[in-house]
Amino acid sequence: MEDCLFCKIAAGEIPSTKVYEDDHWFAFRDINPSAPVHVLLIPRQHVKNILALTDETNKNFSDFFLVVKKIAEQEGLGDNGFRLVINTGAEAGQTVFHFHAHIIGGKAMGWPPF
Numbered sequence: 001m002e003d004c005l006f007c008k009i010a011a012g013e014i015p016s017t018k019v020y021e022d023d024h025w026f027a028f029r030d031i032n033p034s035a036p037v038h039v040l041l042i043p044r045q046h047v048k049n050i051l052a053l054t055d056e057t058n059k060n061f062s063d064f065f066l067v068v069k070k071i072a073e074q075e076g077l078g079d080n081g082f083r084l085v086i087n088t089g090a091e092a093g094q095t096v097f098h099f100h101a102h103i104i105g106g107k108a109m110g111w112p113p114f
């Protein structure tokens, strides 16, 4: 197994506040939330980021947006909306190199975010 923080969280070896799980996905609350709702959605399979995806690993991503939708609705974000952020690579601010999508909501947000 990869020596990876998010692999260990998905495996339950490091505690987290679970929000959702199924065969391919695990979602938990960000330890340093940027908004009232800040959930991280990760694949159980270790994929570094979008740039590391292959035809093979992409098979487990086919339901990605439906899982995002399910979590957003479960978190009460269905009426006012939410932001989906996937930092990819160092310049974008990716600090944990296991693919993760930030699902952020519960307050009005500005754009651009930088």
Ligand code: 5GP
Binding pocket: 005, 016, 017, 028, 029, 030, 031, 032, 033, 040, 086, 087, 093, 094, 095, 096, 097
């Ligand atoms: P990135 O900057 O890579 O897009 O996002 C990494 C996110 O992971 C950050 O928002 C950070 O707060 C969160 N994070 C880092 N370590 C942990 C941890 O041990 N537990 C949880 N729940 N979140 C973490």
Ligand code: ZN
Binding pocket: 002, 004, 005, 006, 007, 008, 045, 046, 047, 097, 098
């Ligand atoms: Zn990993």
